[in-house]
Amino acid sequence: MLRIAVPNKGSLSEPAADMLREAGYRQRRDSRELVLPDPDNDVEFFFLRPRDIAVYVGQGTVDVGITGRDLLLDSESSATEHLPLGFARSTFRFAAVAGSMDDVQQIDGRRVATSYPVLVGSYLRGQGVAPSGVVRLDGAVETAIRLGVADVIADVVETGTTLRAAGLEIFGEPLLRSEAVLVRRSDGEEPAGLDVLTRRLQGVLTAREYVLMDYDVPLAQVEAAVAITPGLESPTVSPLHNRDWAAVRAMVRRADTNRVMDALYEVGARAILVTSIHACRL
Ligand SMILES: Nc1ncnc2c1ncn2[C@@H]1O[C@H](COP(=O)(O)OP(=O)(O)OP(=O)(O)O)[C@@H](O)[C@H]1O
Numbered sequence: 001m002l003r004i005a006v007p008n009k010g011s012l013s014e015p016a017a018d019m020l021r022e023a024g025y026r027q028r029r030d031s032r033e034l035v036l037p038d039p040d041n042d043v044e045f046f047f048l049r050p051r052d053i054a055v056y057v058g059q060g061t062v063d064v065g066i067t068g069r070d071l072l073l074d075s076e077s078s079a080t081e082h083l084p085l086g087f088a089r090s091t092f093r094f095a096a097v098a099g100s101m102d103d104v105q106q107i108d109g110r111r112v113a114t115s116y117p118v119l120v121g122s123y124l125r126g127q128g129v130a131p132s133g134v135v136r137l138d139g140a141v142e143t144a145i146r147l148g149v150a151d152v153i154a155d156v157v158e159t160g161t162t163l164r165a166a167g168l169e170i171f172g173e174p175l176l177r178s179e180a181v182l183v184r185r186s187d188g189e190e191p192a193g194l195d196v197l198t199r200r201l202q203g204v205l206t207a208r209e210y211v212l213m214d215y216d217v218p219l220a221q222v223e224a225a226v227a228i229t230p231g232l233e234s235p236t237v238s239p240l241h242n243r244d245w246a247a248v249r250a251m252v253r254r255a256d257t258n259r260v261m262d263a264l265y266e267v268g269a270r271a272i273l274v275t276s277i278h279a280c281r282l
């Protein structure tokens with residue numbers, strides 16, 4: 001049975017459960033459940049703190065887990081990233097009082113507050129910058145400057161709302177672009193069942209990233225239309241009752257949907273329909 005660690009709380013928890021549910025797995029109904037067997041799929045879920053998941057996976061206590069790339073890097077565990085999962089995207093950035101800093105080198109001799117001291121420490125060493133201290137906080141890091149604990153913070157930034165509310169501004173390059181990732185041990189054999197889990201999760205990622213586009217197009221315009229929607233391998237072209245027209249079906253990136261529909265219309269395609277993909281295996 002494949003042992004899978006899933007975040008029990010925080011911003012990774014709900015989207016991780018949604019993704020596993022979409023991939024056909026059982027998920028808990030009660031947030032107090034700590035272990036959930038799913039014998040039909042030959043897996044067992046362990047609900048753990050997101051920060052601890054890389055540690056358990058690195059030690060081999062569980063086979064794989066879902067955590068954040070930033071948490072993985074901060075954990076010093078031997079677990080490695082196996083598959084990026086496309087949710088909980090964020091950047092990891094330095095910030096200070098608006099207008100007070102504009103370069104990472106200025107952190108030299110200053111105090112940095114963060115919940116990710118390992119990640120921050122190794123980044124600064126790589127830049128040849130020596131802060132006077134790195135203060136580890138559990139959360140609400142943005143408040144550390146106002147409270148006089150630090151001169152600079154390093155934290156997760158998604159929309160930037162929290163920083164703005166605290167009167168802070170990012171500076172320097174992002175330390176990292178993070179998202180939720182599936183992690184596995186770097187040594188040892190691939191655990192049995194990981195291939196199936198990976199294919200299922202990839203199926204969910206594809207179903208989320210692509211839509212199915214159907215349209216009718218005059219035969220003379222099929223080549224032009226197919227060039228706009230080449231699909232993943234090759235689009236399906238089927239005859240229509242009206243022999244001067246063909247029907248085409250292809251996968252299109254969700255983000256490109258409207259641009260592609262406009263371009264198809266321009267070359268003469270009509271009855272352009274877009275459908276969500278419920279599940280897929282490529
Ligand atoms: N606003 C956000 N947008 C995107 N990802 C986020 C955001 N806040 C945290 N994360 C990601 O969530 C993971 C941290 O999860 P964790 O549960 O430790 O903290 P949290 O979500 O802030 O929960 P809490 O602080 O309530 O315990 C990291 O991978 C981080 O990048």
Ligand SMILES: O=P(O)(O)OC[C@H]1O[C@H](OP(=O)(O)OP(=O)(O)O)[C@H](O)[C@@H]1O
Pocket residue numbers: 138139140141142155156157158159160161162163
């Ligand atoms: O850029 P934003 O969209 O504002 O999101 C980023 C904020 O979200 C997270 O905080 P969270 O709400 O989890 O609080 P915490 O600091 O107590 O963890 C993170 O630590 C940042 O503070």
Ligand SMILES: [Mg+2]
Pocket residue numbers: 139
């Ligand atoms: Mg938080």
